[in-house]
Amino acid sequence: MPKAVSLFTGCGGSDAGLHACGFDVVMxxxxxxxARDVYLANLPETDYVVGDVKGIESFPKADLLAGCYPCQGFSVGGVRDPDRGINYLYRExxxxxxxxxxxAFIVENVSGMRRANNQHLAVNQLTRFRMAGYKVSWAVLDAREYGVAQERSRMFFVGIRSDLGIEYEFPAPTHALPGNAASGLPGCPTIxxxxxxxxxxxxxxFDAQPFHWYYLSRDRWRGWDQVSRTIVANSxxxxxxxxSPKLERLGPDEWRFVSDAPARRLSYREAAALQGFDADMTFPDTGGTRLRYRVVGNAVPPPLFQAVASAIPDIW
Ligand SMILES: C[S@@+](CC[C@H](N)C(=O)[O-])C[C@H]1O[C@@H](n2cnc3c(N)ncnc32)[C@H](O)[C@@H]1O
Structure with missing residues (x-):
């Protein structure tokens, strides 16, 4: 069994993908x-260290290093400030x-890292990883094309140690995007x-707070036969x-429900299923509803990470 070390692990979306392709996550x-509590309730075999990564002096030996450092500075949903310290955790x-x-290593991050004002950070990461002795490939993948019922695009860096003489190729899509039956692939799953x-x-x-003006500044509704909008960390x-009733557009950044019928947000459990976690995922009582949404929304869809990891040739 190849061994992996996982950093910025969260509740283990990335690691569920690694487990599915046969990795033993040793740390x-x-x-x-x-995040640790949820992880260990579902994947109990790992040595999960809670604390700032900067405080970890030595890491165990492993065949693969996986890490999805935080993305607030790059994210469309977060504060877009390329100067924020959190953007520099890639140095860790x-x-x-x-x-x-x-x-080999795998890094996942938000696709906003390609945007012009963040590009220097993306380039800096690539340069560092190449200088560390890795052949690095990168791509932005659409989770729907890998069987995830959700609009979610993410950037991946995959590096293979240069002495192994292998170049990584990203996996071909396994599912067709909505409306693209011509591809011959099965359609991506729906809600x-x-x-x-x-x-x-x-x-x-589910979060039952009122739907405030900001919530209604965009269309948050999708039907049963569609894929979900992006699952976010903020409940x-x-x-x-x-x-819920559909939303209709009133004007720029202004939507309203078409009827007074009851409406609700997706529950954290539904959000997890739409991320591609197992439907019977365990959420320990040590955290409330908002924390549950948070770890789920922060996660990488396990099927997407599995697709990326399983495309690494057998170098183990
Ligand atoms: C994008 S999420 C990772 C999601 C995870 N890979 C998954 O699939 O579930 C980034 C994570 O980095 C963690 N994080 C932020 N700053 C950190 C630090 N200084 N040291 C360790 N972890 C940190 C956050 O708590 C968050 O869980």
Missing amino acids: ANDVMSY FDRALRQIRPK KDRIGGMPEWPEGE RHTPLHPI
């Missing part, structure tokens, strides 16, 4: 203790890379495929469940 790390990933010298059998009104499992901004 994981995150600052958030509830680079430190671990140089210490472990794994055969109904993922959460159709779940309770319609799971009291206590208040979670998309609507399809049993």
Whole structure:
């Protein structure tokens, strides 16, 4: 079994993908203790260290290093400020890379890292990883093309240690985008495929705060036969469940419900299923509803990470 070290691990979306392709995750790390609790409730075999990555002096040996450093500075949903310190946590990933010298690494981040004002950071990361002795490939992948019922595009860097003489190729899509039947691939799953059998009104499992003006500044609704809007970490901004009335546009950044019928956000459990986690995922009682949404929204869709990891040739 190849061994992996996981940094910025969260509740383990990336690691669920690694497990599915046969990796033994020997160490994981995150600052958030509830992320650790959820992770260990579902993937109990890993040594999960809670604390700032900067405090970790030595990392165990591993064949693969995986890391999805935070993205607030690059994200469309977050504060877009390329000067924020949080944007420089890739230096910690680079430190671990140089210490472990794994055969390969995978980094996931938001696609906003390509934007003009962030480009110097993306280029800096690429340069560092290449100087650390890796052949690095990068791509922006659309999660829908890998069987995830959600609009979510993410940037990946995959590096293979140069002495192995191998170049990584990103996996070809396995699913067709909506409306692209001509590709011959099966269509990507819909909201109904993922959460159709779940309770319609799971009291206590969804954020029931009022829909304030900001929430109604865009269309948060998708129907059963569509894919979900992006699952985010902030529970208040979670998309609507399809049993809610549709939204109609009133004007720029202004929408309203077409009827007074009851409306609700997706629950954290539905959000997890739409990310591609197992439907029976365990959420320990050590964290409340908002934290549950947060770890789920922060996660990489496990099927997407699995697709990227399993495309690494057998160098283990
Ligand atoms: C994009 S999320 C990672 C998601 C995770 N890979 C998954 O698939 O579930 C980034 C994570 O970095 C963590 N983080 C932020 N600053 C950190 C630091 N200084 N040290 C360790 N973890 C940190 C956050 O708590 C968050 O869980």
